[in-house]
Amino acid sequence: MALQMKHDFSQEAGVWKVRVSGEVDVATAGGLRGLLADLFQEKQSDIVLDMSDLSYIDSTGLGVLIGAYGRMQESGHGIRVEHPRENIAKLLRITSLDRIFCAAEQTE
Amino acid sequence: MADFLKISVPGKPEYVSTVRMTVSALANSAGFDIEAIEDIKVAVSEACTNVVRHGVEELNGYEVSCELGDDRLVICVIDHAGGYDVAGYKMPEPDHPKEGGLGIFIIRALMDEVDIFSEIGSGTRIQMVKYTHR
Numbered sequence: 001m002a003l004q005m006k007h008d009f010s011q012e013a014g015v016w017k018v019r020v021s022g023e024v025d026v027a028t029a030g031g032l033r034g035l036l037a038d039l040f041q042e043k044q045s046d047i048v049l050d051m052s053d054l055s056y057i058d059s060t061g062l063g064v065l066i067g068a069y070g071r072m073q074e075s076g077h078g079i080r081v082e083h084p085r086e087n088i089a090k091l092l093r094i095t096s097l098d099r100i101f102c103a104a105e106q107t108e
Numbered sequence: 109m110a111d112f113l114k115i116s117v118p119g120k121p122e123y124v125s126t127v128r129m130t131v132s133a134l135a136n137s138a139g140f141d142i143e144a145i146e147d148i149k150v151a152v153s154e155a156c157t158n159v160v161r162h163g164v165e166e167l168n169g170y171e172v173s174c175e176l177g178d179d180r181l182v183i184c185v186i187d188h189a190g191g192y193d194v195a196g197y198k199m200p201e202p203d204h205p206k207e208g209g210l211g212i213f214i215i216r217a218l219m220d221e222v223d224i225f226s227e228i229g230s231g232t233r234i235q236m237v238k239y240t241h242r
Contacts, residue, residue: 023125025121025124025125025128025153025157026121026124026157026160026161027121027122027124027125056128056149056150058150058153058154058157058211058214059154059157059210059211059214060157060161062210063206063207063208063210064207066205066206066207067207069205087143087146087150090143090146091150091214094214094217094218095200095205095210095213095214096205097205100205
Protein backbone atom coordinates (compact mmCIF):
# COMPACT_ATOMS: atom_id res chain seq x y z
CA MET A 1 0.00 0.00 0.00
CA ALA A 2 1.32 3.40 -0.91
CA LEU A 3 1.71 6.39 1.36
CA GLN A 4 -0.77 9.26 1.28
CA MET A 5 -0.17 12.57 3.02
CA LYS A 6 -2.46 15.54 3.62
CA HIS A 7 -1.31 18.70 5.30
CA ASP A 8 -2.54 22.10 6.38
CA PHE A 9 -1.35 24.83 8.68
CA SER A 10 -3.50 25.30 11.77
CA GLN A 11 -3.59 29.06 12.45
CA GLU A 12 -5.30 28.39 15.77
CA ALA A 13 -2.63 26.04 17.13
CA GLY A 14 0.22 27.56 15.13
CA VAL A 15 1.40 24.15 13.91
CA TRP A 16 1.56 22.13 10.72
CA LYS A 17 -0.89 19.23 10.79
CA VAL A 18 0.05 16.29 8.61
CA ARG A 19 -2.23 13.29 8.26
CA VAL A 20 -0.36 10.25 6.97
CA SER A 21 -2.10 7.10 5.77
CA GLY A 22 -0.91 3.84 4.25
CA GLU A 23 2.64 2.63 4.78
CA VAL A 24 5.99 4.33 5.31
CA ASP A 25 8.85 2.06 4.33
CA VAL A 26 12.09 2.15 2.33
CA ALA A 27 10.10 2.73 -0.88
CA THR A 28 7.91 5.59 0.38
CA ALA A 29 9.94 7.29 3.14
CA GLY A 30 11.51 9.74 0.67
CA GLY A 31 8.10 11.34 0.11
CA LEU A 32 7.65 11.95 3.82
CA ARG A 33 11.19 13.33 4.11
CA GLY A 34 10.49 15.77 1.27
CA LEU A 35 7.16 16.95 2.66
CA LEU A 36 8.48 17.56 6.19
CA ALA A 37 11.44 19.54 4.78
CA ASP A 38 9.18 21.59 2.47
CA LEU A 39 6.66 22.45 5.17
CA PHE A 40 9.34 23.51 7.61
CA GLN A 41 11.00 25.62 4.97
CA GLU A 42 7.70 27.30 4.13
CA LYS A 43 6.90 28.09 7.74
CA GLN A 44 9.05 27.25 10.73
CA SER A 45 6.76 25.77 13.36
CA ASP A 46 6.06 22.47 15.09
CA ILE A 47 4.71 19.57 13.03
CA VAL A 48 1.94 17.31 14.33
CA LEU A 49 1.69 13.94 12.58
CA ASP A 50 -1.71 12.30 12.81
CA MET A 51 -1.06 8.56 12.40
CA SER A 52 -4.68 7.34 12.82
CA ASP A 53 -4.69 5.85 9.33
CA LEU A 54 -1.05 4.78 9.15
CA SER A 55 -0.87 0.99 9.14
CA TYR A 56 2.90 0.58 8.98
CA ILE A 57 6.15 2.43 9.57
CA ASP A 58 9.66 0.98 9.67
CA SER A 59 13.13 2.15 10.68
CA THR A 60 13.49 4.14 7.45
CA GLY A 61 10.36 6.14 8.32
CA LEU A 62 11.44 6.57 11.93
CA GLY A 63 14.82 7.71 10.60
CA VAL A 64 13.07 10.39 8.56
CA LEU A 65 11.31 11.65 11.70
CA ILE A 66 14.58 11.65 13.66
CA GLY A 67 16.37 13.54 10.88
CA ALA A 68 13.63 16.16 10.55
CA TYR A 69 13.38 16.51 14.31
CA GLY A 70 17.14 17.07 14.56
CA ARG A 71 17.04 19.89 12.00
CA MET A 72 13.90 21.48 13.53
CA GLN A 73 15.27 21.32 17.04
CA GLU A 74 18.05 23.76 16.15
CA SER A 75 15.39 26.47 15.92
CA GLY A 76 13.45 25.24 18.95
CA HIS A 77 10.75 23.28 17.10
CA GLY A 78 9.72 19.65 17.19
CA ILE A 79 7.54 16.86 15.85
CA ARG A 80 4.63 15.29 17.71
CA VAL A 81 3.02 11.98 16.81
CA GLU A 82 -0.70 11.59 17.51
CA HIS A 83 -2.98 8.54 17.52
CA PRO A 84 -0.46 5.87 16.49
CA ARG A 85 -1.97 2.40 16.11
CA GLU A 86 -0.83 -0.24 18.61
CA ASN A 87 1.78 -1.77 16.26
CA ILE A 88 3.34 1.64 15.66
CA ALA A 89 3.09 2.66 19.33
CA LYS A 90 5.00 -0.56 20.15
CA LEU A 91 7.75 0.35 17.69
CA LEU A 92 8.03 3.85 19.18
CA ARG A 93 8.23 2.30 22.66
CA ILE A 94 10.94 -0.26 21.91
CA THR A 95 13.09 2.36 20.17
CA SER A 96 12.40 4.86 23.02
CA LEU A 97 11.33 7.38 20.39
CA ASP A 98 8.01 7.80 22.25
CA ARG A 99 9.98 9.99 24.68
CA ILE A 100 10.63 12.44 21.87
CA PHE A 101 7.56 12.18 19.67
CA CYS A 102 4.74 11.27 22.09
CA ALA A 103 5.77 13.26 25.18
CA ALA A 104 2.65 15.43 25.20
CA GLU A 105 0.27 12.46 24.98
CA GLN A 106 1.93 10.71 27.90
CA THR A 107 1.56 13.64 30.26
CA GLU A 108 -2.12 14.24 29.41
CA MET B 109 8.16 -32.22 9.22
CA ALA B 110 8.83 -28.63 8.31
CA ASP B 111 7.58 -26.91 5.18
CA PHE B 112 9.94 -24.68 3.22
CA LEU B 113 9.15 -21.64 1.13
CA LYS B 114 11.74 -19.63 -0.74
CA ILE B 115 11.34 -16.30 -2.51
CA SER B 116 13.82 -14.62 -4.83
CA VAL B 117 13.45 -10.86 -4.57
CA PRO B 118 14.81 -8.09 -6.82
CA GLY B 119 16.93 -5.66 -4.80
CA LYS B 120 14.56 -2.74 -5.32
CA PRO B 121 12.80 -0.86 -2.50
CA GLU B 122 9.32 -1.38 -3.96
CA TYR B 123 9.51 -5.16 -3.46
CA VAL B 124 10.01 -4.99 0.30
CA SER B 125 6.25 -4.57 0.79
CA THR B 126 5.64 -7.69 -1.32
CA VAL B 127 7.87 -9.72 1.00
CA ARG B 128 6.13 -8.15 4.00
CA MET B 129 2.69 -9.18 2.75
CA THR B 130 3.82 -12.69 1.81
CA VAL B 131 5.45 -13.37 5.17
CA SER B 132 2.48 -11.89 6.98
CA ALA B 133 0.10 -14.24 5.12
CA LEU B 134 2.37 -17.19 5.94
CA ALA B 135 2.52 -16.30 9.64
CA ASN B 136 -1.25 -15.88 9.68
CA SER B 137 -1.85 -19.32 8.20
CA ALA B 138 0.68 -20.79 10.64
CA GLY B 139 -1.53 -19.67 13.52
CA PHE B 140 0.43 -16.78 15.02
CA ASP B 141 -1.59 -14.14 16.85
CA ILE B 142 -1.98 -10.63 15.48
CA GLU B 143 0.82 -9.12 17.57
CA ALA B 144 3.27 -11.88 16.59
CA ILE B 145 2.32 -11.52 12.91
CA GLU B 146 3.03 -7.82 13.16
CA ASP B 147 6.41 -8.51 14.85
CA ILE B 148 7.40 -10.96 12.10
CA LYS B 149 6.26 -8.56 9.40
CA VAL B 150 8.32 -5.67 10.80
CA ALA B 151 11.42 -7.80 11.48
CA VAL B 152 11.52 -9.36 8.01
CA SER B 153 10.85 -6.03 6.42
CA GLU B 154 13.75 -4.49 8.35
CA ALA B 155 16.07 -7.28 7.22
CA CYS B 156 15.05 -6.72 3.58
CA THR B 157 15.41 -2.95 3.98
CA ASN B 158 18.98 -3.49 5.22
CA VAL B 159 19.79 -5.38 2.03
CA VAL B 160 18.16 -2.82 -0.23
CA ARG B 161 19.76 0.17 1.53
CA HIS B 162 23.23 -1.26 2.05
CA GLY B 163 24.48 -2.46 -1.17
CA VAL B 164 22.53 -4.79 -3.37
CA GLU B 165 22.82 -3.68 -6.97
CA GLU B 166 19.45 -3.39 -8.62
CA LEU B 167 20.23 -6.33 -10.86
CA ASN B 168 21.25 -8.61 -8.02
CA GLY B 169 18.41 -9.89 -5.95
CA TYR B 170 18.36 -11.48 -2.52
CA GLU B 171 16.56 -14.46 -1.03
CA VAL B 172 14.02 -14.87 1.71
CA SER B 173 13.56 -18.42 2.92
CA CYS B 174 10.93 -19.51 5.42
CA GLU B 175 10.85 -22.76 7.36
CA LEU B 176 7.55 -23.52 8.97
CA GLY B 177 8.02 -26.02 11.80
CA ASP B 178 5.56 -27.38 14.37
CA ASP B 179 6.24 -24.68 16.92
CA ARG B 180 8.22 -22.07 15.04
CA LEU B 181 8.75 -19.98 11.95
CA VAL B 182 12.37 -19.56 10.89
CA ILE B 183 13.05 -16.84 8.32
CA CYS B 184 16.38 -16.18 6.63
CA VAL B 185 17.18 -13.15 4.54
CA ILE B 186 20.27 -13.90 2.47
CA ASP B 187 22.17 -11.50 0.24
CA HIS B 188 25.43 -11.50 -1.70
CA ALA B 189 26.01 -7.79 -1.32
CA GLY B 190 29.54 -7.92 0.05
CA GLY B 191 28.91 -8.31 3.78
CA TYR B 192 29.77 -5.95 6.62
CA ASP B 193 31.50 -5.91 9.98
CA VAL B 194 28.84 -7.23 12.36
CA ALA B 195 31.05 -6.51 15.40
CA GLY B 196 31.18 -2.86 14.38
CA TYR B 197 27.44 -2.42 14.90
CA LYS B 198 26.58 0.22 17.50
CA MET B 199 23.37 0.06 19.49
CA PRO B 200 21.20 3.16 19.16
CA GLU B 201 21.28 5.52 22.12
CA PRO B 202 17.81 6.61 23.26
CA ASP B 203 18.98 10.08 24.29
CA HIS B 204 20.82 10.71 21.03
CA PRO B 205 18.71 9.10 18.31
CA LYS B 206 20.25 8.85 14.86
CA GLU B 207 18.69 8.28 11.47
CA GLY B 208 20.38 4.93 10.89
CA GLY B 209 21.11 1.81 12.92
CA LEU B 210 17.58 1.17 14.17
CA GLY B 211 16.80 -1.79 11.89
CA ILE B 212 18.92 -4.46 13.57
CA PHE B 213 17.89 -3.19 17.00
CA ILE B 214 14.20 -3.54 16.05
CA ILE B 215 14.71 -7.05 14.63
CA ARG B 216 16.39 -8.19 17.86
CA ALA B 217 13.61 -6.68 19.97
CA LEU B 218 10.78 -8.33 18.05
CA MET B 219 12.00 -11.86 17.29
CA ASP B 220 12.73 -14.70 19.75
CA GLU B 221 16.12 -15.58 18.25
CA VAL B 222 18.27 -13.61 15.82
CA ASP B 223 21.61 -14.63 14.31
CA ILE B 224 23.55 -12.52 11.86
CA PHE B 225 26.31 -14.09 9.79
CA SER B 226 28.26 -11.79 7.54
CA GLU B 227 31.39 -12.37 5.54
CA ILE B 228 33.15 -9.37 4.12
CA GLY B 229 33.54 -9.76 0.38
CA SER B 230 30.68 -12.21 0.25
CA GLY B 231 27.30 -11.52 1.84
CA THR B 232 25.04 -11.51 4.86
CA ARG B 233 22.49 -13.91 6.27
CA ILE B 234 20.06 -12.82 8.95
CA GLN B 235 18.23 -15.71 10.57
CA MET B 236 15.18 -14.94 12.69
CA VAL B 237 13.03 -17.31 14.71
CA LYS B 238 9.58 -16.77 16.19
CA TYR B 239 7.94 -19.46 18.30
CA THR B 240 4.19 -19.99 18.11
CA HIS B 241 3.66 -20.28 21.86
CA ARG B 242 5.66 -17.71 23.78
